[in-house]
Amino acid sequence: MIIMSEIWHPLLLSLKVASLATLFSFLFGVYFAWYMARRKGGFPAILDALCTLPLVLPPTVLGYYLILVVGKRGVLGSWLDSVGINLIFSWQGAVIAATIVVFPLIYKSCRAALEQVDNRMENAARTLGASEFRVFITVSIPLAWRGMLAGLMLAFARGLGEFGATLMIAGNIPGKTQTLALAIYDAFQGGNDLRATVLVLITSGLCIVVLVGSEQLIRRRVHA
Numbered sequence: 001m002i003i004m005s006e007i008w009h010p011l012l013l014s015l016k017v018a019s020l021a022t023l024f025s026f027l028f029g030v031y032f033a034w035y036m037a038r039r040k041g042g043f044p045a046i047l048d049a050l051c052t053l054p055l056v057l058p059p060t061v062l063g064y065y066l067i068l069v070v071g072k073r074g075v076l077g078s079w080l081d082s083v084g085i086n087l088i089f090s091w092q093g094a095v096i097a098a099t100i101v102v103f104p105l106i107y108k109s110c111r112a113a114l115e116q117v118d119n120r121m122e123n124a125a126r127t128l129g130a131s132e133f134r135v136f137i138t139v140s141i142p143l144a145w146r147g148m149l150a151g152l153m154l155a156f157a158r159g160l161g162e163f164g165a166t167l168m169i170a171g172n173i174p175g176k177t178q179t180l181a182l183a184i185y186d187a188f189q190g191g192n193d194l195r196a197t198v199l200v201l202i203t204s205g206l207c208i209v210v211l212v213g214s215e216q217l218i219r220r221r222v223h224a
Contacts, residue, residue: 006195009175010183011202013091017166017179018159021098022106025155029106030148034136037114055104062100063168070096070169089171094179097165102155109151113144153214157207 032051036044054062070087071077080087087093117140125135141148163181170177172186180203187196 006174006183006187007198007202010178010180010199013094013178014160014180014203017091017094017098017162018102018156020095021102021159021162022152022156024095024099025103025106026152029103029151030110033107033110033114034140037111051107052104054100055108059101059162059164059166060168063097063165066093066097066100066165066169088169089173089177091170091177094162094166094170094177097169098159098162101162101165102159105155105158106148106151109154110144110148113147113151114140116147117143150214153210157210157214160203160206160210 032047036048036051067074067088069075069077070080070093072081072086072088087096121143122135122139125139126132130138161181162179163185166177166179167182172178172182174183174186178186180199184196184199184203187193187199
């Protein structure tokens with residue numbers, strides 16, 4: 001027997017966490033992608049490696065790093081506690097964990113899209129007196145938006161399935177921090193195969209829809 005709250009709460013929480021994580025990652029990812037798209041050399045290479053690092057590190061390692069930063073005994077833990085902010089075992093902590101995990105997907109997609117923008121178009125805007133920010137907003141983004149949007153969709157799908165870092169920093173608290181991935185793990189461990197199957201199908205369906213949409217955007221970008 002399935003209790004609907006056991007389905008709806010993880011689903012809604014996962015959608016909220018993935019949406020916020022994608023939004024925050026997009027804001028930072030676009031900035032770094034714009035900064036890195038036209039730069040070469042030693043420092044940009046190191047910065048690129050740091051931006052990409054969450055893509056290859058195990059999620060539990062990312063979760064451990066986050067605990068070292070925002071945990072009660074972490075670098076920022078005392079300050080956060082003094083202002084009444086506790087990210088450990090909270091859904092806000094899950095958002096931070098998912099943001100770190102999905103950031104490289106947005107960064108890499110946005111950088112690749114921006115690097116394919118014709119420099120001549122940007123230089124033409126500069127010769128007309130446009131500032132770098134205005135060139136980015138009025139020229140670069142309109143020409144690169146398909147690739148950037150595809151990255152957003154991939155990041156959202158990845159955020160829906162985030163497990164390791166979320167478990168490390170937010171825990172697995174039903175009704176509070178339990179996302180779809182954690183609910184599946186919890187149902188399987190508890191022998192509730194029906195609930196686990198339903199949650200797996202919901203997660204798979206959502207990810208397939210997002211991935212199909214992302215593929216369509218990439219194809220249109222290639223043929224544009």
